[in-house]
Amino acid sequence: MTDARPGARIAAIGTYAPERVVTNADMSQIVDTSDEWIVRRTGIRERRAAAPTEFTSDLCLAAARDLFSRYPVDPASIGFVIACTSTPDFAFPSVACLVQDRLGLPNAGAIDLNATCAGFMYGLHTARSLVESGLHQTVLVVAGETLTKVTDYSDRTTCVLFGDGAGAAIVQAAPRGSFLASTVGSFGAGGANLYRTGLSRCIGDPASAPGMIHQNGREVYRWAVETVSRGVESLLAQAGLTPATLDWFVPHSANARIIEAVCERTGIPADRTLSSIEHFGNTSAATIPLALAAGERDGRLRGGQSVLMFGFGGGLVHAGAIVEW
16 A cells, blocks of 8 residues: 655745844944954854844745745645744734735644744744645745844854844645655753743843843853754664765854864765855854755755755754755
């Protein structure tokens, strides 16, 4: 008996970044830092910042419209919208509902998903499940952040990291799915090393930068390198690939040093990585689609290639997948 369940594939992606560019020289006017220090420690040269009247749903909407401009989709065919963000416009309504309304998607359910910097990968994982179960034929995943609105600009070690941006992907049913391997996981005990204070609860001094991002960079670095390296090896084994036969590695662009360390541990050549860190900084859930889009635009990323994507961040959470592009 053959398995009649549909496969799932990523049909298209789109991206958007705000117009305002914030260079390292600009950052040096805010805190005691320099272009040389930032580039050496993070790989970041500039990042984008949303306008005062521009919010996460606006960025996600623009990314979705970019996708639709190159891959027309019947709005009535989209059965679900998943918005991956840790910086929503409101507690509610959700970013997904705002996007559903402004795109005019009459038949779509809508939810927000907060898996911080692993958000896009968790969104793809959920969308794939909805499609392969047969519940929906077409799912729109948007991933966007306005991190500059929740960054503590008195903390020189973190404020240089974050930028704003968004990505979007269509996951559709297909006779032959493109997902070759997947993994998800969490390490809640490490949550105190990377968090944003909430409406009613915080870690440490409640008067310390309320609502802002707090990070123990040393501990997050150690966890990320170990966890991502282990996850990459698991995914390669699932898909029957090796570092030499994998076409592209697209990790969350948190820090160039993390990416370099993972490549060194796993044996993936550094020139087979796609990253958005240099020109966009850490855009959390949006870093992976921004990197994918750049690879498509310059012709490096092509159909039929194997792509290993891996997200990791606050929670602590992680998720990865290998797809055939």
